[in-house]
Each structure stands twice: as C-alpha cells, then as structure tokens.
Amino acid sequence: MPWYAVHTRSRFEDKVYTRLVQKDIKTFLPKIEVWSKRKDRRKKIRVPMFSGYLFVELFDLTNEKRLDVLKTHGVVRMLGKPNSYEPIPVPDAQIEAIQRLVNSEVEMQTCLYPKVGERARIVDGAFKEIEGIVLKTDLKKNLFVVSIDLLQRSVAIKLEGFKIEKI
Numbered sequence: 001m002p003w004y005a006v007h008t009r010s011r012f013e014d015k016v017y018t019r020l021v022q023k024d025i026k027t028f029l030p031k032i033e034v035w036s037k038r039k040d041r042r043k044k045i046r047v048p049m050f051s052g053y054l055f056v057e058l059f060d061l062t063n064e065k066r067l068d069v070l071k072t073h074g075v076v077r078m079l080g081k082p083n084s085y086e087p088i089p090v091p092d093a094q095i096e097a098i099q100r101l102v103n104s105e106v107e108m109q110t111c112l113y114p115k116v117g118e119r120a121r122i123v124d125g126a127f128k129e130i131e132g133i134v135l136k137t138d139l140k141k142n143l144f145v146v147s148i149d150l151l152q153r154s155v156a157i158k159l160e161g162f163k164i165e166k167i
Contacts, residue, residue, distance in 0.1 A: 002089035003028070003055045004069075005079040012074035013048045019072045025065075026057040028095065030102045049102065053079075055090060113137070113144075114166040120146055124163040131167065 008016045013029055020027040030049040035042050048054070056078075058065050066087070069075060078087040114120040114134045121131045132148035144164050146157055 001057055001059060001092065002061070003057050003092065003095045004061075004087045005090055006054050006056055006069060007076040007079060008052055008054065009074050009076060010052060013052065013054055016072055016074040017054055019074070020054075020056060020069065023068060023072070025069065028055040028057070028099070030055075030098050032102065049098070055095060061087065114164065119167045120144070120164050121167050122146065122163055123165050127157065134164075 006016070017027050017029040031046045032049050033044045033046055036045045056069055058069075066078065069078060080087040114137075116134050116137060118134055119131060120134050122128055127148065130148055132146040134144055135147050136145040137143070143158055146164065148157065
C-alpha cells in the first residue's frame with residue numbers, strides 16, 4: 001500500500017485533507033499539540049507535524065488518480081523525482097513510525113534551527129532577545145556559534161539548540 005507525500009499551499013493542510021477525504025482518498029495528516037504563542041494567554045493547539053505536507057495512500061497510481069489528487073484545491077504537487085512528474089512512494093516503515101509518534105502521549109516540538117549565515121535570535125539565558133548571525137553549527141552536540149554585534153565589536157558565543165530560534 002504505497003503512500004505519497006503531497007505538498008500543499010501554506011496553511012491549507014486541513015482544507016486539502018477534508019477535500020481528499022470527500023473524494024474517498026485515504027489521507028493521513030499527522031498533527032501534534034503545541035503551546036500557542038499568544039500574548040494574552042497560552043493554550044495547547046493541534047498543528048500539522050510537517051507544515052505544508054500530508055500523505056495519501058494510492059493503491060494503483062494511474063494518471064486519473066494522480067490528477068484527482070493534483071486538481072484538489074490547495075494541492076501544489078506530489079513529491080517525486082527531480083525533473084520528473086513521477087511521484088516517489090514514502091516507505092511504509094516511515095509512515096508507521098510517524099503514526100506511532102502521533103498516537104503516543106509524548107510531547108513533541110518541531111524545531112527550525114537556523115543554518116550557517118542566517119539571522120537568529122537568542123531566546124534564553126544572559127543574551128536573551130539579542131539577535132546575531134549563525135557562524136557555525138554542530139547539530140550532534142546541539143550547539144550553535146552566533147556572532148553578535150555589540151558596541152561595534154563582534155562577539156561569538158556558543159549556545160545550546162533550545163536557546164536559539166530562526167528569525
């Protein structure tokens with residue numbers, strides 16, 4: 001039973017999910033609970049685990065079925081080979097792993113770590129709210145080296161990953 005990844009327009013995951021289910025296409029939209037970032041209150045909300053993506057299960061990938069998915073309002077494309085229109089199936093083991101994660105009670109967060117050369121903001125510690133440019137990353141050790149312009153001098157500091165966010 002091959003699953004395929006479908007890229008949607010920004011914030012259209014739920015709408016595409018509903019429209020595909022109405023077309024009797026088996027669809028999987030993994031969601032996780034996160035704390036909302038509102039100024040006046042905090043509450044848990046459910047958001048897609050992979051922003052802009054969901055999965056469809058298509059037993060026989062005919063042109064008709066593919067067009068049925070692609071013509072759904074909000075669908076951008078089906079992920080596939082570069083320079084080709086042929087979608088690549090997502091391995092069943094990966095879909096099962098995602099389903100186990102979603103069904104577990106473990107609290108998860110998606111992290112968009114900044115890359116080398118990108119601007120970042122420090123969110124915790126002595127340099128909280130200061131912005132700088134990422135010079136070096138070590139994702140295995142979860143460390144970032146950020147250059148901060150302070151009094152017309154550049155200072156590089158090492159930070160743990162949870163103390164930094166991409167701007």
